[in-house]
Amino acid sequence: MEYKCLRCHGPREPRKKLCDACVPLALEEQKQKSRERATAYRLANLEKVRAIDRKRAAEERAKNPEEVRLRKLKSSKNNLEYFPKYYEAHKDELRKVTSEWKKANPGRVKVNNQKRRAAKKEAAGSVTYAQWEAVCKKQKGKCYDCGRADVKLTMGHGVPLYAGGSHDVSNIIAQCQRCNCKQGKRIHPEFLEKQ
Numbered sequence: 001m002e003y004k005c006l007r008c009h010g011p012r013e014p015r016k017k018l019c020d021a022c023v024p025l026a027l028e029e030q031k032q033k034s035r036e037r038a039t040a041y042r043l044a045n046l047e048k049v050r051a052i053d054r055k056r057a058a059e060e061r062a063k064n065p066e067e068v069r070l071r072k073l074k075s076s077k078n079n080l081e082y083f084p085k086y087y088e089a090h091k092d093e094l095r096k097v098t099s100e101w102k103k104a105n106p107g108r109v110k111v112n113n114q115k116r117r118a119a120k121k122e123a124a125g126s127v128t129y130a131q132w133e134a135v136c137k138k139q140k141g142k143c144y145d146c147g148r149a150d151v152k153l154t155m156g157h158g159v160p161l162y163a164g165g166s167h168d169v170s171n172i173i174a175q176c177q178r179c180n181c182k183q184g185k186r187i188h189p190e191f192l193e194k195q
Protein backbone atom coordinates (compact mmCIF):
# COMPACT_ATOMS: atom_id res chain seq x y z
CA MET A 1 0.00 0.00 0.00
CA GLU A 2 1.27 3.40 -0.92
CA TYR A 3 1.01 6.23 1.59
CA LYS A 4 -0.08 9.60 0.27
CA CYS A 5 0.83 13.06 1.57
CA LEU A 6 -2.29 14.73 2.99
CA ARG A 7 -1.31 18.00 1.34
CA CYS A 8 -0.04 17.23 -2.17
CA HIS A 9 -1.11 13.55 -2.43
CA GLY A 10 2.44 12.61 -3.44
CA PRO A 11 4.22 9.68 -1.80
CA ARG A 12 5.14 9.97 1.88
CA GLU A 13 6.73 7.86 4.55
CA PRO A 14 4.21 5.72 6.45
CA ARG A 15 4.91 7.30 9.85
CA LYS A 16 4.38 10.88 8.68
CA LYS A 17 1.25 12.63 7.50
CA LEU A 18 3.05 14.82 4.95
CA CYS A 19 5.85 14.35 2.45
CA ASP A 20 9.21 15.99 3.19
CA ALA A 21 8.62 18.81 0.72
CA CYS A 22 5.24 19.70 2.23
CA VAL A 23 6.34 19.86 5.88
CA PRO A 24 7.88 23.38 5.73
CA LEU A 25 5.11 24.59 3.40
CA ALA A 26 2.40 23.37 5.76
CA LEU A 27 4.22 25.05 8.63
CA GLU A 28 4.29 28.33 6.73
CA GLU A 29 0.57 28.02 5.94
CA GLN A 30 -0.16 27.39 9.59
CA LYS A 31 1.85 30.46 10.55
CA GLN A 32 -0.02 32.54 7.99
CA LYS A 33 -3.35 31.36 9.41
CA SER A 34 -2.35 32.15 12.96
CA ARG A 35 -1.14 35.60 11.85
CA GLU A 36 -4.54 36.22 10.29
CA ARG A 37 -6.29 35.07 13.45
CA ALA A 38 -4.09 37.33 15.56
CA THR A 39 -4.86 40.31 13.32
CA ALA A 40 -8.60 39.67 13.55
CA TYR A 41 -8.39 39.39 17.33
CA ARG A 42 -6.36 42.57 17.53
CA LEU A 43 -8.89 44.53 15.49
CA ALA A 44 -11.75 43.25 17.62
CA ASN A 45 -9.97 44.11 20.91
CA LEU A 46 -7.92 47.11 19.93
CA GLU A 47 -7.90 49.06 23.20
CA LYS A 48 -7.16 46.05 25.33
CA VAL A 49 -4.39 44.86 23.01
CA ARG A 50 -2.80 48.30 22.85
CA ALA A 51 -2.63 48.54 26.62
CA ILE A 52 -0.91 45.14 26.79
CA ASP A 53 1.50 46.15 24.01
CA ARG A 54 2.45 49.36 25.80
CA LYS A 55 3.11 47.51 29.03
CA ARG A 56 5.17 44.83 27.32
CA ALA A 57 7.20 47.39 25.37
CA ALA A 58 8.01 49.31 28.54
CA GLU A 59 9.13 46.13 30.25
CA GLU A 60 11.33 45.16 27.34
CA ARG A 61 12.87 48.63 27.17
CA ALA A 62 13.74 48.37 30.84
CA LYS A 63 15.28 44.93 30.37
CA ASN A 64 17.17 45.35 27.06
CA PRO A 65 17.50 49.05 26.24
CA GLU A 66 20.26 48.52 23.67
CA GLU A 67 18.49 45.77 21.77
CA VAL A 68 15.25 47.72 21.63
CA ARG A 69 17.09 50.77 20.35
CA LEU A 70 18.75 48.80 17.54
CA ARG A 71 15.48 47.19 16.52
CA LYS A 72 13.86 50.60 16.35
CA LEU A 73 16.71 51.87 14.19
CA LYS A 74 16.26 48.99 11.82
CA SER A 75 12.53 49.41 11.46
CA SER A 76 12.95 53.12 10.86
CA LYS A 77 15.39 52.20 8.09
CA ASN A 78 12.67 50.02 6.58
CA ASN A 79 10.31 52.97 6.67
CA LEU A 80 12.91 55.29 5.27
CA GLU A 81 10.55 57.51 3.35
CA TYR A 82 8.69 58.38 6.55
CA PHE A 83 11.85 59.31 8.41
CA PRO A 84 14.10 61.20 6.00
CA LYS A 85 15.47 63.55 8.67
CA TYR A 86 15.98 60.76 11.15
CA TYR A 87 17.71 58.72 8.48
CA GLU A 88 20.07 61.56 7.60
CA ALA A 89 21.01 62.01 11.25
CA HIS A 90 21.65 58.29 11.88
CA LYS A 91 22.83 57.17 8.48
CA ASP A 92 26.06 55.44 9.48
CA GLU A 93 24.57 53.63 12.41
CA LEU A 94 21.57 52.50 10.37
CA ARG A 95 23.80 51.20 7.60
CA LYS A 96 25.84 49.24 10.09
CA VAL A 97 22.77 47.62 11.64
CA THR A 98 21.46 46.65 8.21
CA SER A 99 24.72 45.27 6.95
CA GLU A 100 25.15 43.20 10.10
CA TRP A 101 21.66 41.78 9.69
CA LYS A 102 22.43 40.97 6.06
CA LYS A 103 25.64 39.22 7.02
CA ALA A 104 23.80 37.14 9.60
CA ASN A 105 20.89 36.27 7.24
CA PRO A 106 22.25 35.65 3.72
CA GLY A 107 19.40 33.31 2.80
CA ARG A 108 16.74 35.84 3.72
CA VAL A 109 18.58 38.58 1.85
CA LYS A 110 18.48 36.46 -1.28
CA VAL A 111 14.75 35.82 -0.93
CA ASN A 112 14.06 39.52 -0.31
CA ASN A 113 16.12 40.60 -3.31
CA GLN A 114 14.24 38.23 -5.58
CA LYS A 115 10.94 39.47 -4.20
CA ARG A 116 11.90 43.05 -5.02
CA ARG A 117 13.00 42.03 -8.49
CA ALA A 118 9.71 40.22 -9.11
CA ALA A 119 7.69 43.17 -7.82
CA LYS A 120 9.54 45.49 -10.20
CA LYS A 121 8.50 43.28 -13.09
CA GLU A 122 4.95 43.18 -11.69
CA ALA A 123 5.11 39.40 -11.58
CA ALA A 124 2.37 37.64 -9.62
CA GLY A 125 3.13 35.58 -6.54
CA SER A 126 5.64 35.80 -3.72
CA VAL A 127 8.07 33.21 -2.39
CA THR A 128 8.71 32.99 1.32
CA TYR A 129 12.00 31.94 2.84
CA ALA A 130 10.46 28.65 4.02
CA GLN A 131 9.20 27.90 0.52
CA TRP A 132 12.62 28.55 -0.97
CA GLU A 133 14.21 26.26 1.60
CA ALA A 134 11.64 23.61 0.68
CA VAL A 135 12.55 23.89 -3.02
CA CYS A 136 16.24 23.41 -2.20
CA LYS A 137 15.41 20.46 0.02
CA LYS A 138 13.21 18.88 -2.64
CA GLN A 139 16.15 19.11 -5.05
CA LYS A 140 18.37 17.66 -2.31
CA GLY A 141 20.56 20.76 -2.43
CA LYS A 142 21.49 20.11 -6.06
CA CYS A 143 21.29 22.34 -9.10
CA TYR A 144 18.15 21.63 -11.14
CA ASP A 145 20.20 21.39 -14.35
CA CYS A 146 23.74 20.18 -13.76
CA GLY A 147 22.95 18.31 -10.54
CA ARG A 148 25.97 19.63 -8.71
CA ALA A 149 25.66 19.92 -4.94
CA ASP A 150 28.93 21.76 -4.31
CA VAL A 151 27.59 25.03 -5.73
CA LYS A 152 25.64 27.94 -4.32
CA LEU A 153 21.99 27.65 -5.35
CA THR A 154 20.25 30.67 -6.78
CA MET A 155 16.56 31.18 -7.37
CA GLY A 156 15.57 30.45 -10.95
CA HIS A 157 12.22 30.62 -12.69
CA GLY A 158 10.93 27.78 -14.89
CA VAL A 159 9.12 30.39 -16.92
CA PRO A 160 11.27 33.53 -16.53
CA LEU A 161 9.73 36.74 -15.23
CA TYR A 162 10.71 38.25 -18.58
CA ALA A 163 8.42 35.75 -20.28
CA GLY A 164 5.51 36.51 -17.96
CA GLY A 165 6.32 33.79 -15.41
CA SER A 166 5.18 34.26 -11.83
CA HIS A 167 7.27 34.57 -8.68
CA ASP A 168 5.18 31.79 -7.18
CA VAL A 169 6.83 28.76 -5.59
CA SER A 170 5.34 26.54 -8.32
CA ASN A 171 7.56 28.39 -10.82
CA ILE A 172 10.72 28.39 -8.70
CA ILE A 173 13.71 26.13 -9.31
CA ALA A 174 17.08 26.10 -7.59
CA GLN A 175 19.95 26.47 -10.02
CA CYS A 176 23.63 27.18 -9.75
CA GLN A 177 24.66 30.60 -10.99
CA ARG A 178 26.12 29.14 -14.18
CA CYS A 179 23.00 27.19 -15.18
CA ASN A 180 20.78 30.11 -14.22
CA CYS A 181 22.74 32.39 -16.55
CA LYS A 182 22.75 29.76 -19.27
CA GLN A 183 18.94 29.59 -19.21
CA GLY A 184 18.82 33.37 -19.45
CA LYS A 185 15.49 34.74 -20.60
CA ARG A 186 14.30 31.49 -22.12
CA ILE A 187 11.61 29.23 -20.74
CA HIS A 188 13.31 26.25 -19.13
CA PRO A 189 13.25 23.46 -21.71
CA GLU A 190 12.34 20.63 -19.29
CA PHE A 191 10.52 22.54 -16.58
CA LEU A 192 7.03 22.18 -18.05
CA GLU A 193 7.52 18.48 -18.79
CA LYS A 194 8.64 17.78 -15.25
CA GLN A 195 5.56 19.43 -13.74
Ligand SMILES: [Zn+2]
Residues within 6 Å of the ligand: 005, 006, 007, 008, 009, 010, 018, 019, 020, 021, 022
Ligand atom coordinates in the same frame (compact mmCIF):
# COMPACT_ATOMS: atom_id res chain seq x y z
ZN1 LIG B 1 3.37 16.68 -0.04
Ligand SMILES: [Zn+2]
Residues within 6 Å of the ligand: 143, 144, 145, 146, 147, 148, 175, 176, 177, 178, 179, 180
Ligand atom coordinates in the same frame (compact mmCIF):
# COMPACT_ATOMS: atom_id res chain seq x y z
ZN1 LIG C 1 24.01 24.01 -12.45
